[in-house]
Amino acid sequence: MDALEVRPDPRDRRLARYAAAAIAASLVEAAIPSPLPGVKPGLANIVILIVLVRHGWRDAAWVSVLRVLAGSLLAGQFLAPGFFLSASGALASLLALGALQPLPARWLGPVGRSVAAAFAHIAGQLLLARLWLVPHDGLFNLAPVFFAAALVFGIVNGVVAARLLRDNAA
Amino acid sequence: MNTGGALLRPGDLLVIAAGIALTAATAAAQWGRAAPTVAQVRLDGRIVAELPLNGSHRVAIAGALGGLGDTVIEVQPGRARVAADPGPRQYCVQQGWLSRSGSVAVCAPSHITLQLAGPDGGTDTVAF
Numbered sequence: 001m002d003a004l005e006v007r008p009d010p011r012d013r014r015l016a017r018y019a020a021a022a023i024a025a026s027l028v029e030a031a032i033p034s035p036l037p038g039v040k041p042g043l044a045n046i047v048i049l050i051v052l053v054r055h056g057w058r059d060a061a062w063v064s065v066l067r068v069l070a071g072s073l074l075a076g077q078f079l080a081p082g083f084f085l086s087a088s089g090a091l092a093s094l095l096a097l098g099a100l101q102p103l104p105a106r107w108l109g110p111v112g113r114s115v116a117a118a119f120a121h122i123a124g125q126l127l128l129a130r131l132w133l134v135p136h137d138g139l140f141n142l143a144p145v146f147f148a149a150a151l152v153f154g155i156v157n158g159v160v161a162a163r164l165l166r167d168n169a170a
Numbered sequence: 171m172n173t174g175g176a177l178l179r180p181g182d183l184l185v186i187a188a189g190i191a192l193t194a195a196t197a198a199a200q201w202g203r204a205a206p207t208v209a210q211v212r213l214d215g216r217i218v219a220e221l222p223l224n225g226s227h228r229v230a231i232a233g234a235l236g237g238l239g240d241t242v243i244e245v246q247p248g249r250a251r252v253a254a255d256p257g258p259r260q261y262c263v264q265q266g267w268l269s270r271s272g273s274v275a276v277c278a279p280s281h282i283t284l285q286l287a288g289p290d291g292g293t294d295t296v297a298f
Binding site: 103105106107108109111112113115116119140141143144147148150151154155158159162163166 | 197
């Protein structure tokens with residue numbers, strides 16, 4: 001009987017390493033109590049940003065998707081509402097990062113990309129929540145709080161990623 | 171592709187500025203709504219009293235539970251509340267003072283609602 005063998009190439013291993021780091025970051029963060037569902041530091045995005053700068057958008061997308069899937073499995077959230085919110089946020093921020101990808105790194109660094117992705121993330125989540133979970137415009141009363149959090153955490157994560165990239169130039 | 175540039179590059183500042191502007195604009199749009207000017211009291215969906223929010227007064231209205239007592243609406247400058255209602259669970263009374271345009275207290279057993287409206291008509295979205 002033939003065995004189906006999957007031979008991981010170096011890129012697979014690299015993606016798995018980054019994804020593991022991103023999953024660990026999101027699990028650590030799940031343990032941090034939050035005053036408001038949706039306000040989270042988004043530490044895994046530091047990993048996504050690093051992958052984006054070092055290896056490009058496709059690899060960043062892989063790591064992000066793996067993180068959402070495996071992270072939700074480990075947290076017991078797979079296919080729960082939180083999973084879909086997480087997935088819509090990740091998808092929206094990947095789209096934003098992809099749209100910014102043609103801009104040269106000299107002009108737009110990790111911080112700007114991080115802030116743009118953070119806003120896209122919360123916008124994607126709010127949109128899904130409005131369409132599905134809380135079909136009422138009252139939800140948008142909280143939008144300024146979410147946006148302010150996106151701004152702060154987007155800047156912080158971007159600076160962390162930029163420093164890590166600078167200090168560990170691969 | 172890592173070009174170890176500065177931590178903050180020109181585009182970064184631009185994105186941050188846009189983020190601040192978006193946050194401020196959303197806050198202004200969501201929270202800076204015009205102050206309410208009138209309290210509308212509805213019985214079975216029809217307006218039975220419009221109380222300007224520039225004075226202090228109390229109005230008693232006989233609702234669907236009329237035999238058990240009136241629903242009392244209290245108005246103070248800039249805010250209004252249901253001060254008393256014969257309903258069994260007192261949700262609309264416990265809601266307390268309403269001070270934002272568009273906010274509603276519903277006394278379902280009495281078929282009475284109290285809603286604050288601004289100069290622009292006030293009703294934003296009401297979904298039941």
